Amino acid sequence: MALSPIDLIVDPLSYEFMRRALMVSALVGGVCGLLSCYMTLKGWALMGDAVSHAVMPGVVVAYALGLPFSLGAFVFGVGSVALIGFVKQKSRIKEDTVIGLVFTGFFALGLVLVSKIKSNIDLMHILFGSPLGISQSDVTQTLIISFIVVMVLIVFRRDLMLYCFDATHARSIGINTGMLHYLLLTLLSLSAVVGLQTVGIILVVAMLITPGATAYLLTDRFDRMTLLAVLSSAISSILGVYISYWSDIETGGSIVLVQTFIFLLAFLFAPRYGIIKNTQFSK
Amino acid sequence: MNPLIENQKKDFMRIEAEDVCVDYNGTVALYDATLNLKSGSICGLVGMNGAGKSTFFKALMGFVRPSRGKIRINGLTVSKAQSEQAVAYVPQNEGIDCSFPVSVWDVVMMGRYGSMNLLRIPRESDRRAVWHALERVDLIDFRTRPVSDLSGGQRKRAFLARAIAQRSSVLLLDEPFSGVDVPTEKLMAELFLQFRQEGRTILISTHDLNHVRNFCDLVVLINKTVLAYGKTSEIFTSENLSMTFGGIPPNPLSGPTSSEEFME
DSSP states (O other): OOOOHHHHHHGGGGSHHHHHHHHHHHHHHHHHHHHHHHHHHHTOHHHHHHHHHHTHHHHHHHHHHTSOHHHHHHHHHHHHHHHHHHHHHHSSOOHHHHHHHHHHHHHHHHHHHHHHSOSOOOHHHHHHOOGGGOOHHHHHHHHHHHHHHHHHHHHTHHHHHHHHHOHHHHHHTTOOHHHHHHHHHHHHHHHHHHHHHHHHHHHHHHHHHHHHHHHHHHOSOHHHHHHHHHHHHHHHHHHHHHHHHHHTOOHHHHHHHHHHHHHHHHHHHOTTTOHHHHHHHHO | OOOSSSOOOTTOEEEEEEEEEEEETTEEEEEEEEEEEETTOEEEEEOOTTSSHHHHHHHHHTSSOOSEEEEEETTBOHHHHHHTTOEEEEOOGGGSOTTSSOBHHHHHHGGGGGGSOTTOOOOHHHHHHHHHHHHHTTOGGGTTSBGGGSOHHHHHHHHHHHHHHTTOSEEEEESTTTTOOHHHHHHHHHHHHHHHHTTOEEEEEESOHHHHHHHOSEEEEESSSEEEEEEHHHHOOHHHHIIIIISOOOOGGGOHHHHHHHHO
């Protein structure tokens, strides 16, 4: 049975679960892609990794208690950030060590809780995501959280850009940079929450940095960078879901691999910052 | 057209710092620092690393609250002056990630953010202020270029333009002469004279003594406190300089008594 390219695209759309998966993955990709610009420019990749792993126990507890899992994840995401700040301030340990220490601790707690709490939690779903099996209530949560994150990012777009670029100036003209710091961390927690549904806890950090890194290689304009990051991220998600459907591979891995592939293309062929262009220059 | 800055009166007291002490969790960074600067002065702030130059800047920008003493800028409290955009900080080139994807225009527009609404949507007056500032630093042809394309001197001019666009009456410059080419240095010399004419007050933090001699009317020597203050020609004595750079600083941890003794 040979399928035409149109069939390749249209065929899966006849299934409700595929329509849902594509919609949610594209949305989540877009939201995480938008935030990833700030994460890469601020140099918060490790922080993104930390927060996304630290939400694990929150997800488990929320499932066990029958609460929306995003609530639990959010509490632990913000909690981990607060704890990192506290330990760093109160001890002589360097920040990257504190981050590594706190997030692995939280992640381990999550694993232990999963094995101890008897419920129908599927560990694999939390760790690796399951966009093809997403429930209607999870879709609703994702929509609400995505809306909040995007609205906040639009309103504080300029302030957050200035905060990432030159926090001293921001503060000297009366912008509350402490508030922006925690706002960005809160948005990070929220995005990790939505991102883990499609690619899972382990890979969600890719959603939060790869699109931004790709876009950063392609442009010198902040607005274009955000646009490119959102586009590349959403396209990666859609392609990833399709590839996963047709070749029967794990969806989260498929999405992140497409993102990584697009990054590689930018790394090689970016008009200004690609290595091929720069190699020609040095000859 | 809007005035370049608020309150252009001559002989107006721009910066008044009186017995300012700053400590970070018990470690004294600055004590009993007293300094008064009128409008239209160019003053060098000279001292070693860790002598309290950046702490003094932070106090003027309201980042640290003095544990004692008081600061007035244009006769206002620091936070009031901040909300009136009175103080502009021009960073060291090294302090900024210049691979950041912003254009020269965007950088100068950041000087207007404090006067804009929450969404920071520029009005016509903001665009005019940015254009005017870019003209003054001779970067108008570079306005659409990303900052990553600029040389060190051009970047410095972009940040000066940001301070001009902000219409601040006090400029704090952090090591402005490092990594700057000759044309930029000449342009800065002209700009500083214009700033003085306009009644702005410039405080230049540096350890480059030659540039202080050439650029500054006044100089403050600091080492945890104000060691000497006055006209550059009078203050730059070998005795004062050795006190600033080579001399053994008084021990501030032993409390205000010893620092008073030292000042006598």
